[in-house]
Structure formats: C-alpha cells, structure tokens
Amino acid sequence: MGAVNARSSRVVILGGGPGGYEAALVAAHLGAEVTVVERTGIGGAAVLTDCVPSKTLISTADYLSDFETAADLGVHLEDDEGDEVADARADLPEVNRRVLELARAQSSDITARLGEVGVRVVEGAASLVAPGTVRVEGADGADDGRLDADVVLVATGASPRVVPTAVPDGERILTWQQIYDLRELPERLVVVGSGVTGAELAQAYLGLGSEVVLVSSRDRVLPGEDPDAAAVIEDVFRKRGMEVLGRSRMAAVERVEGGVVVRLEDGREVTGTHALLAVGSVPSTRGIGLEEVGVDLLPSGHVAVDRVSRTSVRGVYAAGDCTGVLPLASVAAMQGRIAMSHALGDAVAPLQLGVVSANIFTDPEIATVGITQKDVDEERVDAEVLMLPLSRNPRAKMLGITDGFVKLFAQKGSGAVVGGVVVAPRASELIFPVTLAVQHRLNVDQVASTFTVYPSLSGSIAEAARRLHPIA
Known part of the structure; x- marks a missing residue:
C-alpha cells in the first residue's frame, strides 16, 4: 500500500470494544470513512460483560465494606427503633440490574459518540476474505455482504478460557x-x-x-x-x-x-x-479469515503485531486482547489510536509498555507503573527502592485505612523515578502522579519538591521521593 489519503480512505474495524471504538474516533477525526462491525454491542466485552460490569459490582462491594469501617470511626447505624444494625445487605438481583443498566448506558453513550462523528455501525460478525475485503454475517448466519477497505483493524478481543473438565453451565x-x-x-x-x-x-x-x-x-x-x-x-x-x-x-x-x-x-x-x-482467556482470532489472508498468529492464537499495531499483512492492523500485548482496556484503546494514526498518515509514537499504568480493583487496590520489584531483584535494573506504609499517613488514619503502602523505584545515580506501586483505596487515582514522573523522567527531587495537600494520601508519594534523595 502506498501513501494513504485519510480523506478518501475507507476503514473497516472488526470489533467495537475499546480498541475498535477508540480507533474509529481517531479515523473519523482524520477524515476517513469508517465502519465498525460488532456482533454483541458497541463497547464489546469490556463494557458489556467484563471491565465495566465487574468494576461496578466491585464498587458496590466496596461501599458495603465502608459500613465495617464506620464503627471504628465512631459511626453507628441504627434502625427506626434505635437498635444498632449489625450488617448491611446486598440485594443481588437489584445489584446486577444496576450493573447491566450501567453497562448498557455506557454502550449507548459510546454509540452516540460514534454517530456524532459519522462512524457507521454494522451489526454482525465480520471476517476477512482478502486483506481489503470484509465479509459480514448477520445474526441468522446469512451473508450480509462485503465491505471494501483501504485499512482494516482487527479488534475482536478474547473470551473466557474453558477447560474440558470444568464446563460452565451458566447456573452453578x-x-x-x-x-x-x-x-x-x-x-x-x-x-x-x-x-x-x-x-x-x-x-x-x-x-x-x-x-x-x-x-x-x-x-x-x-x-x-x-x-x-x-x-x-x-x-x-x-x-x-x-x-x-x-x-x-x-x-x-x-x-x-x-x-x-x-x-x-x-x-x-x-x-x-x-x-x-x-x-484465563483465549483470543477471538480463529475462524475469521486471518490465517487465510496471511496474518501471522502466535502459538497462543494471538495476532502478532509491532509497536504501531501492524500485522504481517499490509493494510491490516490489530489492537486489544486479540493481540496479547497487554490485556488492558487502556492498552487496547492506545493500540487502536496508534494504528489509525499510523495507517492514515498522522504523527504517531510507537506503543511504550514501560509507561503503562495498571490497576487491580481489589480492596485495597493495587496500581503499578514502570519497572517491577522482580526487575530490581534479578538485577535487570539498578534502582533504589523505598516502601512507605500508608498506616503512617495522617489522612489514612483519618479514613481508617490500615493496609497498603507506596513504593517508588529510583534509578541509582540520576534519581529518576522509573517505577512505582501503590496499594490503597483508589490507588487507580493515586498512581497518576507516579506515571507522570515515570513517563517524563522526573527525578525524586522534582517529585519531592512539588506541593501536595496536607493531609492527603498523595503526600506519601512525595514523602517516599524525599527519602530517596541521593546522598553524595
């Protein structure tokens, strides 16, 4: 494929999850004619059955756990007769109804945004019959025609792994x-x-x-x-x-x-x-024509891609969990955006996994960015490590937080912040300043000399940086 004129390009995207819909928004902004083919609903599994629903469910459970902390803070719940309430209770059907309604609302919002920028959404299952031709199959299995494309993005995601000795029945x-x-x-x-x-x-x-x-x-x-x-x-x-x-x-x-x-x-x-x-999960890459048109798959079934999301076939890109690069919605979205910028001739920087922040939504949450403790222990990186328990933080004491810590990794010599771990409630928010430091190569003194609110949990990040100040 020669140079692509974005204004006259036809982009077809297989899958409407984060990798697909974010790519569609970029391609539309650059002036391409964009079609997204999605079988189950815009947002894909991330919005409809995985990330958004699970985090909504977890948020409900977190809210209930606040009642356990309340007594430690001097707050006691009583009923109308003045008797203390022992436990809060979750009504699971009501909880699940809210979870699914929220997921559908998020899907609707994304669909509306795609419509606003002129993206066409086609309901059905897509497969490649040639590098520039996509076949659409309707819900009834009927052939709903072909879509010609200058650029194809495969963003078909993954599904739960099932083993023969433990087959789900959807009930128990x-x-x-x-x-x-x-x-x-x-x-x-x-x-x-x-x-x-x-x-x-x-x-x-x-x-x-x-x-x-x-x-x-x-x-x-x-x-x-x-x-x-x-x-x-x-x-x-x-x-x-x-x-x-x-x-x-x-x-x-x-x-x-x-x-x-x-x-x-x-x-x-x-x-x-x-x-x-x-x-675990398995990539949704089989039976959609990838191997037939020459797209290389890894032994795991994932699509092989480079750092700008190119596959082995010219004009065919891939993003998200089907690539196996890193199973995060944020990474899928970035891969999709990078793919469209690269394919349509816009300025683009290759994917940098070393600055990806990730979060585990346990209670407390675990957020990470940059190098790991294993990198230091196995001497792949020469770095100082400082871990500061949150139990010493005044704001944590006020909130009744007893578990968690802030850990920073600083490169020896330069003092550059090269990684961090935060274990805390809302660690997903607290990791952002550490991510900024890692991405922009700030040193510990620059972090330490930046004002934080007192009292605040983020104060522990600055305190950890202060303790890492290099001594000549």
Whole structure:
C-alpha cells in the first residue's frame, strides 16, 4: 500500500470494544470513512460483560465494606427503633440490574459518540476474505455482504478460557461473563484462579456477603504482581474471612445436587453452591479469515503485531486482547489510536509498555507503573527502592485505612523515578502522579519538591521521593 489519503480512505474495524471504538474516533477525526462491525454491542466485552460490569459490582462491594469501617470511626447505624444494625445487605438481583443498566448506558453513550462523528455501525460478525475485503454475517448466519477497505483493524478481543473438565453451565458453574444473571447471592462461592479477575471477583462476592473459597495453583494470590502488594491483599482476604487454598490446582469442576464440587489434582474436594472459573482467556482470532489472508498468529492464537499495531499483512492492523500485548482496556484503546494514526498518515509514537499504568480493583487496590520489584531483584535494573506504609499517613488514619503502602523505584545515580506501586483505596487515582514522573523522567527531587495537600494520601508519594534523595 502506498501513501494513504485519510480523506478518501475507507476503514473497516472488526470489533467495537475499546480498541475498535477508540480507533474509529481517531479515523473519523482524520477524515476517513469508517465502519465498525460488532456482533454483541458497541463497547464489546469490556463494557458489556467484563471491565465495566465487574468494576461496578466491585464498587458496590466496596461501599458495603465502608459500613465495617464506620464503627471504628465512631459511626453507628441504627434502625427506626434505635437498635444498632449489625450488617448491611446486598440485594443481588437489584445489584446486577444496576450493573447491566450501567453497562448498557455506557454502550449507548459510546454509540452516540460514534454517530456524532459519522462512524457507521454494522451489526454482525465480520471476517476477512482478502486483506481489503470484509465479509459480514448477520445474526441468522446469512451473508450480509462485503465491505471494501483501504485499512482494516482487527479488534475482536478474547473470551473466557474453558477447560474440558470444568464446563460452565451458566447456573452453578460460571465464567466471569455469566455472573450477572445470578438471581441470588451464592451462599458458598468457589473461585478457581487467583489472577487479577479471580482475586477481584472473589473479594467482591466476599464483600457482598458470600462465603468465598479461592483456589490458587500458585504459592500466593496474584502471582504476577508485586510480591509485597500480593502479600497485603492475601492478608486482607484472610482477615476478612476468605479461605485461600494455595498450591491447589483444579482438576475438575462438577455439578452435584444443590451445588458444585471442585476436585483438586491432589485428591482433595472443595464443595460450594457455585463455582466461578477465572482461568484465563483465549483470543477471538480463529475462524475469521486471518490465517487465510496471511496474518501471522502466535502459538497462543494471538495476532502478532509491532509497536504501531501492524500485522504481517499490509493494510491490516490489530489492537486489544486479540493481540496479547497487554490485556488492558487502556492498552487496547492506545493500540487502536496508534494504528489509525499510523495507517492514515498522522504523527504517531510507537506503543511504550514501560509507561503503562495498571490497576487491580481489589480492596485495597493495587496500581503499578514502570519497572517491577522482580526487575530490581534479578538485577535487570539498578534502582533504589523505598516502601512507605500508608498506616503512617495522617489522612489514612483519618479514613481508617490500615493496609497498603507506596513504593517508588529510583534509578541509582540520576534519581529518576522509573517505577512505582501503590496499594490503597483508589490507588487507580493515586498512581497518576507516579506515571507522570515515570513517563517524563522526573527525578525524586522534582517529585519531592512539588506541593501536595496536607493531609492527603498523595503526600506519601512525595514523602517516599524525599527519602530517596541521593546522598553524595
């Protein structure tokens, strides 16, 4: 493909999730004729069945946990007769109704925005029949025609991984996309998988009032995260009554009378009323013509892309979870925006994973950016590390926060902030100043000399930077 004239270009996007709709907005802004083909609704799984619903559910559970802290702050809830209320209660059907309504509202808002900028949305399943030709299949399986494109973006996402010995039934054995159909709170929920999704939803249901057992195949929960952060979260889980089974690999999940049984590889059995499977995801890349037109797939099934989202086929780009670059909605959106800027001739910078901030929505949350503790421990980066417990922060004391910390990584010599971890309520907000420091190569003295409000949780970030001041 030669130089592309954005004003006369036709862009077809397979998938309306964050990678797809953000790409569509950029392409439309640059003057292209844009069509998005989406099967289940604009926003994709991230908005309709995954990120937005799960974080809404978690927010409800977090709100309930505030009642536990209230008594420590001197606040007591009483009914009309003056008797103290022991527990707040979650009405799961009502909670799920709000969750799904919010997800649909977000999808509608995005759809409206696409319409405002002239993006055409086509309902159906898309596949490639040639690098510049997309076939659309309707809900009934009928061929709804072909779309010609100068640029194609594949943003088809991923779906929950299912293993033959633990097949979801949507009633008692559930994936994370099926939990919003529950009409009653699980009495005893067995969560299989202690990665991000498993940890988040295990704590959410614990907060909503379920008895929760978390089955982890590794030594600790959140095995891929900062070890100090993971230790805090596991400790919180146990203190709040969750049963955590470490080094316990699931062999099978079966439906039994009145519930489920999770069989472990060592012969143990864990019973529950429901099981939630959080054992990873698989990219939605098969059966949509990618291999047939020459798009290279990795052994995992993910689309191979470079840092500007190009695939091995000219004019075909890919973004989001189908690429396996980093399964975050923010990364998918950035990949999509970069793809369109590159394809349509606008100024563009390649994707920089080293400055991506990420968050785990447990309570407290875990937010990270830049290098990791593992990078330092394995001597890949020569950095000073400073961890400051939040329990010493005056604002944390006022809010009844006892768990969490701020950790900064500073490059030896220059003092440049090269990474950070925040474990705290709303860590997703607190990580932003650290991300700014990492992206713009600020040193610890520049961070430390910046005013913070007193008292504030962000004050601990400045304090950590002050303690990292290099001594000659």
